[in-house]
Amino acid sequence: MASIDIRNVRKNFGIVSVLHGVDLSIKNGEFVVLVGPSGCGKSTLLRMIAGLEEVTEGEIRIDGKRVNERAPKDRDIAMVFQSYALYPHMNVAENMSYGLRIRKAAREKITAAVSNAARKLELQPLLARRPKALSGGQRQRVAMGRAIVRQPKAFLFDEPLSNLDARLREQMRAEIKKLHRDLGATSIYVTHDQIEAMTLADRIVAMHEGVVQQVGSPLELYDRPANLFVAGFIGSPAMNFLSARYEVSGETAGARLPDGTLIALSSAYQLEEGAAVTLGIRPEHVEMSPASEGSLRATVDLIEPTGFGIILHLGLHGLPFNVFTLDRAALTAGPTVTVAFPPQHLHLFDETGKRALESSLQKGKG
Amino acid sequence: MNSYSIFGTALHRLAILCYVVFALFPLFWLLKVSVTPNDLLYSEGVRMWPSRMSFEHFRFVLVHSAFPVFFRNSMIVAGATAVIVTLLASLSGYALSRFTFRGKYWLVALMLLTQMFPLVMLVAPIFKMLSPLGLTNSLTGLVVVYTAFNIPFATFLMQSFFDGIPKELEEAAKIDGATQFMAFRQIILPLTLPGIAATLGFVFTAAWSELLFALMLISGNSAATFPVGLLTFVSKFSVDFGQMMAAGVLALIPACLFFLFIQRYLVQGLTAGAVKG
Ligand SMILES: Nc1ncnc2c1ncn2[C@@H]1O[C@H](COP(=O)(O)OP(=O)(O)OP(=O)(O)O)[C@@H](O)[C@H]1O
Ligand SMILES: [Mg+2]
Numbered sequence: 001m002a003s004i005d006i007r008n009v010r011k012n013f014g015i016v017s018v019l020h021g022v023d024l025s026i027k028n029g030e031f032v033v034l035v036g037p038s039g040c041g042k043s044t045l046l047r048m049i050a051g052l053e054e055v056t057e058g059e060i061r062i063d064g065k066r067v068n069e070r071a072p073k074d075r076d077i078a079m080v081f082q083s084y085a086l087y088p089h090m091n092v093a094e095n096m097s098y099g100l101r102i103r104k105a106a107r108e109k110i111t112a113a114v115s116n117a118a119r120k121l122e123l124q125p126l127l128a129r130r131p132k133a134l135s136g137g138q139r140q141r142v143a144m145g146r147a148i149v150r151q152p153k154a155f156l157f158d159e160p161l162s163n164l165d166a167r168l169r170e171q172m173r174a175e176i177k178k179l180h181r182d183l184g185a186t187s188i189y190v191t192h193d194q195i196e197a198m199t200l201a202d203r204i205v206a207m208h209e210g211v212v213q214q215v216g217s218p219l220e221l222y223d224r225p226a227n228l229f230v231a232g233f234i235g236s237p238a239m240n241f242l243s244a245r246y247e248v249s250g251e252t253a254g255a256r257l258p259d260g261t262l263i264a265l266s267s268a269y270q271l272e273e274g275a276a277v278t279l280g281i282r283p284e285h286v287e288m289s290p291a292s293e294g295s296l297r298a299t300v301d302l303i304e305p306t307g308f309g310i311i312l313h314l315g316l317h318g319l320p321f322n323v324f325t326l327d328r329a330a331l332t333a334g335p336t337v338t339v340a341f342p343p344q345h346l347h348l349f350d351e352t353g354k355r356a357l358e359s360s361l362q363k364g365k366g
Numbered sequence: 367m368n369s370y371s372i373f374g375t376a377l378h379r380l381a382i383l384c385y386v387v388f389a390l391f392p393l394f395w396l397l398k399v400s401v402t403p404n405d406l407l408y409s410e411g412v413r414m415w416p417s418r419m420s421f422e423h424f425r426f427v428l429v430h431s432a433f434p435v436f437f438r439n440s441m442i443v444a445g446a447t448a449v450i451v452t453l454l455a456s457l458s459g460y461a462l463s464r465f466t467f468r469g470k471y472w473l474v475a476l477m478l479l480t481q482m483f484p485l486v487m488l489v490a491p492i493f494k495m496l497s498p499l500g501l502t503n504s505l506t507g508l509v510v511v512y513t514a515f516n517i518p519f520a521t522f523l524m525q526s527f528f529d530g531i532p533k534e535l536e537e538a539a540k541i542d543g544a545t546q547f548m549a550f551r552q553i554i555l556p557l558t559l560p561g562i563a564a565t566l567g568f569v570f571t572a573a574w575s576e577l578l579f580a581l582m583l584i585s586g587n588s589a590a591t592f593p594v595g596l597l598t599f600v601s602k603f604s605v606d607f608g609q610m611m612a613a614g615v616l617a618l619i620p621a622c623l624f625f626l627f628i629q630r631y632l633v634q635g636l637t638a639g640a641v642k643g
Contacts, residue, residue, distance in 0.1 A: 085538040
């Protein structure tokens with residue numbers, strides 16, 4: 001087990017710049033999840049840590065030692081690929097023991113390590129089979145097994161569950177979490193899946209276009225997204241955004257929508273009076289209420305029952321706006337509804353898309 | 367199975383049968399002529415099988431002609447060429463498939479270019495080059511020439527097989543602790559056996575049946591290969607078809623044995639299960 005430090009790492013493929021200076025410190029035993037849209041450089045970063053891609057600029061340290069120039073075999077890390085990458089001409093046991101065998105480990109040690117991993121992953125009955133005789137889920141387990149037998153310094157996962165069906169994915173997600181609890185190994189996990197990121201991570205790293213947007217615990221990212229990108233990326237269905245102007249008068253601060261409605265805010269912000277802002281609210285935080293001050297009328301475009309709850313697709317001044325509710329009464333809503341925004345659940349972003357900083361209300365001003 | 371699919375299958379099999387008959391008929395004729403005694407060769411008209419069989423041509427070819435020498439020469443030349451070319455082509459094919467390096471584009475272009483010349487154009491210059499080196503009239507000379515001519519195509523063939531093996535397998539091996547060469551030898555090479563078998567077979571048959579260079583670079587019987595030897599059955603006044611065909615049948619044997627030996631590696635699907643797909 002080890003800590004991993006990434007210092008101002010850049011990556012260019014030819015003239016294309018893919019990572020623009022990534023800084024990240026991962027503590028010993030931590031489970032870090034990298035999320036971000038397709039093509040933002042998650043795999044590239046992971047592959048650089050593994051030693052499969054060269055570092056253009058910056059430094060990667062494992063356990064405090066610079067590894068930029070080290071070959072993958074000398075970094076002592078394990079990686080689980082999205083495609084599993086099992087050796088097709090070896091059976092399950094040989095697949096799992098390959099790393100130990102080429103390191104010339106003692107035979108008893110190899111046998112013990114393989115049977116230990118097989119027991120953890122319930123692979124014992126499959127040890128003599130070739131990968132082609134395994135189901136997708138079983139292959140996934142073998143790939144995990146191959147990673148854990150060696151007891152490496154760190155695990156790297158590149159979308160390991162994305163080829164599994166939804167059910168199996170849930171099950172494997174729980175197993176990965178258990179495995180991490182048992183082994184306590186430093187792990188970096190790349191995923192597209194919100195739920196995987198939220199449930200597995202000690203810390204989430206949200207990336208966009210080769211730049212780290214925010215690093216924090218899952219709830220930090222959910223509760224206090226640092227910018228519009230993170231706000232829109234974390235959470236499903238995604239956060240709603242409305243353009244507004246910031247207003248403060250005496251003891252109350254608010255955001256004025258283009259139609260003139262004033263939405264009350266719970267605190268003041270370090271913003272100029274009249275500054276253009278973006279108001280964000282998660283679909284699950286919108287209240288459907290009888291008309292009152294600061295509430296808005298919206299047309300109902302579509303009603304999607306998910307079983308657990310209901311997603312309402314609304315049109316608010318012609319713009320799409322989603323509401324998530326557990327109230328079954330919403331199934332018969334329409335053709336218009338009234339929505340209200342509880343001030344404690346509102347997010348405010350400034351013109352540049354950054355989260356606006358709060359300030360205490362100043363009495364007697366304005 | 368419904369009637370439509372039975373019909374379809376029957377049609378499919380019939381088409382294959384037609385093709386097999388078409389492809390094998392010349393071989394059958396070769397065999398037929400080789401066992402026809404000389405006195406029946408022109409007297410019986412066109413028949414599928416002679417009324418009387420004899421192995422006299424085979425006996426003559428094996429005992430009284432220089433055929434065993436040709437045969438041995440061909441074995442040496444074709445075998446050595448196949449092994450050397452496959453070895454070099456698997457290394458160069460791997461490099462083309464996996465690495466980017468300066469001049470790669472031009473190297474590939476150059477290799478393609480070598481495939482575009484009619485070989486007849488090159489006979490004279492090659493003779494001129496080999497002659498001072500003492501490589502004319504020698505089996506080594508033939509192996510050198512055949513190797514040079516077969517490497518580009520064999521390289522492209524091997525490259526296409528390497529391209530079919532997911533890159534992640536090697537990356538996984540490297541992360542598991544293998545060096546680049548170990549990953550090549552322990553992971554990639556075993557998966558490329560079908561490709562290696564195909565390349566071996568291709569180069570072997572090409573070298574086994576090559577006539578032009580063998581004819582031009584070799585004079586006399588001692589270093590002649592089998593295709594050249596076949597021409598010795600053509601004399602000024604007649605062609606001894608019976609003996610020629612008998613020699614031809616004998617020459618088929620090693621090629622058949624060779625393919626029998628490699629055919630189990632030729633079966634595809636060895637990489638199944640490597641990656642989800
Ligand atoms: N070998 C390469 N040569 C050139 N460009 C590359 C190479 N590998 C990746 N890229 C580019 O780098 C960018 C980041 O790729 P990367 O695979 O890291 O994305 P990702 O975040 O993992 O995406 P996904 O979620 O789709 O897997 C992409 O724009 C991609 O086109
Ligand atoms: Mg990726």
